[in-house]
Amino acid sequence: MRILLAEDDPDLSRQLKQALSDADYAVDHAADGEEAHFLGDTEPYDAVILDLGLPKVDGVSVLERWRRDGKQIPVLILTARGSWSEKVAGFDAGADDYLTKPFHTEELLARLRALLRRSAGHAAATLSCGGLRLDPRAARASVNGEPLRLTSLEYRLMHYLMMHQGRVISRTELVEHLYDQDFDRDSNTIEVFVGRVRKKIGPDRIETVRGLGYRLIPLEGEAESA
Numbered sequence: 001m002r003i004l005l006a007e008d009d010p011d012l013s014r015q016l017k018q019a020l021s022d023a024d025y026a027v028d029h030a031a032d033g034e035e036a037h038f039l040g041d042t043e044p045y046d047a048v049i050l051d052l053g054l055p056k057v058d059g060v061s062v063l064e065r066w067r068r069d070g071k072q073i074p075v076l077i078l079t080a081r082g083s084w085s086e087k088v089a090g091f092d093a094g095a096d097d098y099l100t101k102p103f104h105t106e107e108l109l110a111r112l113r114a115l116l117r118r119s120a121g122h123a124a125a126t127l128s129c130g131g132l133r134l135d136p137r138a139a140r141a142s143v144n145g146e147p148l149r150l151t152s153l154e155y156r157l158m159h160y161l162m163m164h165q166g167r168v169i170s171r172t173e174l175v176e177h178l179y180d181q182d183f184d185r186d187s188n189t190i191e192v193f194v195g196r197v198r199k200k201i202g203p204d205r206i207e208t209v210r211g212l213g214y215r216l217i218p219l220e221g222e223a224e225s226a
């Protein structure tokens with residue numbers, strides 16, 4: 001999952017970027033509204049954390065422009081304490097959730113998880129697909145109850161496939177949602193990661209759809225565990 005963090009406070013930005021990376025998200029950072037708008041306009045993020053008090057272009061205007069252009073990306077806004085009118089303006093501009101500064105990083109991460117699963121059509125906090133389970137709270141996955149040892153990128157791949165299970169996902173889409181913009185992107189490496197994950201979860205779980213991409217499928221006849 002790839003997140004855009006639009007925040008101008010350097011200390012808070014550093015802290016949040018670290019926390020998001022530690023939670024195995026790919027993160028791009030924008031320090032002003034102009035850059036935030038450009039990145040959100042050109043890159044397919046899974047969610048945006050948007051400070052409303054941004055230099056150059058304020059957060060509400062950035063959000064209004066995205067929504068006017070039909071961008072449906074989930075947006076969590078960060079507002080100043082005591083400013084109820086800012087929250088109202090943010091929601092009216094198309095925000096999905098908000099947090100008032102100062103906040104606990106854990107709460108931000110929890111709200112982000114909720115936003116991501118709602119936008120992908122999942123209600124439960126833990127994702128499951130056949131005997132595969134993935135818990136974004138702990139950034140852990142298991143197969144038939146056995147914990148999986150995944151690298152950060154393998155985990156991101158699993159997370160994205162589990163979020164969009166049953167759908168064919170192209171290599172380009174995976175590249176765009178697994179790596180941040182500074183990463184040396186190469187869609188051939190996706191094949192390598194898929195191969196490694198297959199070794200860990202079983203060869204039949206990720207189907208290769210020739211010329212189109214990959215699809216995560218539940219095992220034939222397997223009951224969904226609670």
Ligand code: CA
Nearest residue numbers: 008051053054
């Ligand atoms: Ca600010």
